[in-house]
Amino acid sequence: MATAGKTVGMPLGERLALIAVILLAILWLLPLVWVTGVSLKNNTELVVNPGAVFSAPYTIQNYIDLTKTSALGTWFRNSLIVSLSHTVLVLIVSCLAGYGFARIEFPGRNAVFIFSLVGLAIPGQAIIVPLHSFFNAFDLHNTYAALIIPGIATPFGIFLMTAYFRAIPAEIEEAARLDNASRFKIFWAIALPLAVPAMATLGIFTFLGTWNDYLWPLISATRPEMYTLTVGLAATQTNIDQSEGLGYLMAQSVFAGLPMLILYIFFQKYVVRAVAGAAIR
Structure with missing residues (x-):
């Protein structure tokens, strides 16, 4: 009742904005509802009607059929290992680089920072050929290293963490300096805990991008035992016995996207805090 009263008491502009947001949310959810609904229908029935x-x-027969894919567990494990490892490495590199650019004075700092941001203008597809040649020269294809290492020094991550560390008042670190704390201790014990919202945001985006990545794993992993989930599920579509049926295809999509939904549910508050620029605690 109190919430309804507050809504009624809103200015007209705010009420219209709220209605627009609700309508957009419903519009955004409709494809997800449709995909889930199709995944729970009999394939023959969908063809007729x-x-x-x-x-x-x-x-749930489509999901039962999906679990009969013998290599599904291997592909899921590969995606989990690659996504988690890549995300951890991106966070380590981005946090260290971001803190360095934000707090440490060194010759050419601004030039190096700008140079690192140039990578934002270079599409990933443009470096596929040299990247493939590099890992091929060291015979690293069909290994976890080839799937994990590319992209750990992400320009977006460095930019995000640099901006967030610069927003932290320098006075917070002054007391630690007076106690003769080392630069790394200040970074580890003071700056890093304050940057958790930005780290969570970067971690979610990185995990999402790595989990859904298809092009590079398709090029680098040519053996079925090294396929990630996206490549493995796409490979099953070449089998007519498994590919026929829209319901089965949608069940694959739901299965592949479910970990992302669970991850976001647990970390959404950090994403909101980082994007909204909430006060640092």
Whole structure:
């Protein structure tokens, strides 16, 4: 009742903005609802009546068929190892570089920082050929190293962490300096805990991008046992027995996207704090 009263008491502009946000949220959710609904329908029924997705009965047979893919567990494990390892390395490099650019004076600092940001203008597809040649020269294809290492020095991560560390008042670190704390101790014990919202945001975006990456794993991992989930599920579509059926295809999509949804649910508050520029605690 109190919430309804507050809504009624809102100025007209705020109420219209709220309604617009709700409508956009519903519009954004509709494709997800449709994909989930299709994944729970019988494939034969969908062929006869495409509108059957909005009516019972529903079934989990598509998910049962999905688990029968013998290599599914291996592909899921590969994606988890690659995504987690890549995310951790990106956070380490970005936090160290960001703190260095934000707090440490050294010759050419601004020039190096600008040079690192130039990478934002270079699409990943433009470096596929030299990247492939480099890892091929060291015979690293079909290894976790080849799937994890590319992109750990991400310009976006360095820019985000530099901006966040610069927003932290320098006075917070003064007391630690008076106690003769080392630069690394100040970074580890003071600056890093304050940067958790930015780290969570960067971590989620990095994990999401790595988990959904298809092009580089497709090029680097040519053996089925090294496929990531995206490449492995796409490979099953070459098998007519597994690829026929829209419901089965949508079940694959839901299965591949579920870890991302769970991850975001747990860390969404940090993303909101970082994007909104909440006060540093």
